[in-house]
Amino acid sequence: MDALDVARWQFGVTTVYHFLFVPLTIGLSVLVAILQTMWHRTGNERYLKLTKFYGKLFLINFAMGVVTGIVQEFQFGMNWSDYSRFVGDVFGAPLAIEALVAFFLESTFIGLWIFGWDRLPKRAHLASIWAAAIGTNLSAYFILAANSFMQNPVGYRINADTGRAELTDFPAVLTNKVALITFPHTLAGSFLVAGSLVTAVGLWHVIRNRGSADTGAYRFATKFGSWVVLVASAAVLFTGDIQGKIMTDVQPMKMAAAEGLYTTESPASFSVLTVGSLDGSREVFAIKIPYLLSYLGTGDPNGTVHGINDLQAQYATQYGAGSYTPIIPVTYWSFRFMIAFGMAAGAIALLVLWSQRKGRTPSSKWLLRAGLAMPVLPLLANSFGWIFTEMGRQPWIVFGEMLTRNGVSRSVSLAEVLTSFTAFTLIYATLAVIEVKLLLRYAKAGVPDVSEEHPIDDTHDDAERPLAFAY
Known part of the structure; x- marks a missing residue:
C-alpha cells in the first residue's frame, strides 16, 4: 500500500x-x-x-x-x-x-x-x-x-x-x-x-x-x-x-468493462448474472439477454461492441505500454x-x-x-x-x-x-x-400545527415585525 x-x-x-x-x-x-x-x-x-x-x-x-x-x-x-x-x-x-x-x-x-x-x-x-x-x-x-x-x-x-x-x-x-x-x-x-x-x-x-x-x-x-x-x-x-x-463512443473500454466483455462481439449479449474467475476473464455460468449490450452501446441490436483485449492492444499502441483495463469485478x-x-x-x-x-x-x-x-x-x-x-x-x-x-x-x-x-x-x-x-x-x-399561523398581508408595511425563524 x-x-x-x-x-x-x-x-x-x-x-x-x-x-x-x-x-x-x-x-x-x-x-x-x-x-x-x-x-x-x-x-x-x-x-x-x-x-x-x-x-x-x-x-x-x-x-x-x-x-x-x-x-x-x-x-x-x-x-x-x-x-x-x-x-x-x-x-x-x-x-x-x-x-x-x-x-x-x-x-x-x-x-x-x-x-x-x-x-x-x-x-x-x-x-x-x-x-x-x-x-x-x-x-x-x-x-x-x-x-x-x-x-x-x-x-x-x-x-x-x-x-x-x-x-x-x-x-x-x-x-x-x-x-x-x-x-x-x-x-x-x-x-x-x-x-x-x-x-x-x-x-x-x-x-x-x-x-x-x-x-x-x-x-x-x-x-x-x-x-x-x-x-x-x-x-x-x-x-x-x-x-x-x-459512453461507448467516448470511453469504449468502460462499456466493455461493464459487461466483462473480453472479445469483440457483434451482436453482443448483456449478462444479468455471471459466475466466473475473480478477474472476470473466464466465464463459468451466465444468464444472458441476447442483443441487449449491442443496443445499449450502439442503438443497433446487431451493433459491434469492442472487447477489452482489442481495446487494451489499441490503447497500448496509442498511449504506450501499460494496463488500461479497470478492475472488472467492480x-x-x-x-x-x-x-x-x-x-x-x-x-x-x-x-x-x-x-x-x-x-x-x-x-x-x-x-x-x-x-x-x-x-x-x-x-x-x-x-x-x-x-x-x-x-x-x-x-x-x-x-x-x-x-x-x-x-x-x-x-x-x-x-x-x-x-x-x-x-x-x-x-x-x-x-x-x-x-x-x-x-x-x-x-x-409529523406535520406541524399551522392553525395559529397567519400569512402576511401583502398590502401593509411589515417593517416593524421581528425576524422570524420558522423551524
Whole structure:
C-alpha cells in the first residue's frame, strides 16, 4: 500500500459519502417548492403543513451536504496537487462559477426562505424557494461539467512548455456531450431519492397513525412521492440509455468493462448474472439477454461492441505500454447494482400506489418495511452508479491525457494521507449518526400545527415585525 492507494480510497469514500446528501437536496428542493406552490394557489392548509414538514428535512440534509462538500475541494490541493496543476485552468472554471453563482444563489435564497415565513410577501417567499431550487440544480450542472471533462476532455489545449491543460473554449466545456446527458440522468436519480423519502415518511404515518387528523395529508404525500418515483424511474432509464451510447463512443473500454466483455462481439449479449474467475476473464455460468449490450452501446441490436483485449492492444499502441483495463469485478457488479436498486425503488412505488387504490388505507407490515427501505435503494443506486463511472475510467484521471498515478501529490507521505483519511472517516461517521437521528426525529414528529399561523398581508408595511425563524 502506498500514498496513491490511500489517496484514492480517501477521495472515493468522501465523495460517495457526500453524494448521499446531494441527490436528496437536489430533488427535495424542487418537491418542497412544488408543495408550497400548491398551497399558494389553493390555500389548502394540507399543502402548507407538508411544505414545512418536508422543508425541515430538506434543510437538515442541505446543511450536512454543505459541510461534507467543502472537504472535496480541499483534497485537490492536499492529495492531488499534480492533477490540480495539470487541469486547474480548465477544471477550476466551472467549479468557480458553481461557487460564485450557483451556491450563493441557493444559500442566499434558502436564508430568505427560512426567515421569511410570515414576513416576506407570499409571492416573494415562494419565489425564494424556487430560486434556491434553481441554484441547487445549477450547482449540480457546473460540477458535472467539470467531472465530464475528466471523462471526455474538450475545449482545451496542452501547453508544451508547461505541460498543463489550458482552457480554449469554455462553452465547449459547458456543452460537453457527456455533461449534457449526465445532468438529466443525475437529476432523474435525485428525484428518485427525494420521491422515495417523501413516500417512505408519508407511508409510515399513514400506517402507524391511522385515523389521525393529518391522515389526508400523509396519504397525499405518499401518492405524490410514489408518482415522482415512477416518473423519475422512467427518466432514469431513458437518460441512462442515451448515456450508455455516449459512453461507448467516448470511453469504449468502460462499456466493455461493464459487461466483462473480453472479445469483440457483434451482436453482443448483456449478462444479468455471471459466475466466473475473480478477474472476470473466464466465464463459468451466465444468464444472458441476447442483443441487449449491442443496443445499449450502439442503438443497433446487431451493433459491434469492442472487447477489452482489442481495446487494451489499441490503447497500448496509442498511449504506450501499460494496463488500461479497470478492475472488472467492480465495474461489472456496480453497473448491475445500480440498475437493480433503482428498479426496486420503482417496483415498491407501484405497490404503494396499488395499496391505496380506491381510497384504501394500507396496513401491511411488509409494505411498511418495503416502504422504509425505499430511500436507501436509490441512494445505493446513485452510489454504485458513480462508483462505476469513476472506476470504469481507470487508470485515467483525465481520459487520454493523465493517468491517475501521475495526479497524486508527490510531497504527501503515506502517513499524512492515512492521518487525514482516518480523521475524515471518523468525522463523517459522527455526522452520519447526527444526520440519521435528526431526520428520524423530525420525520416521526409529523406535520406541524399551522392553525395559529397567519400569512402576511401583502398590502401593509411589515417593517416593524421581528425576524422570524420558522423551524
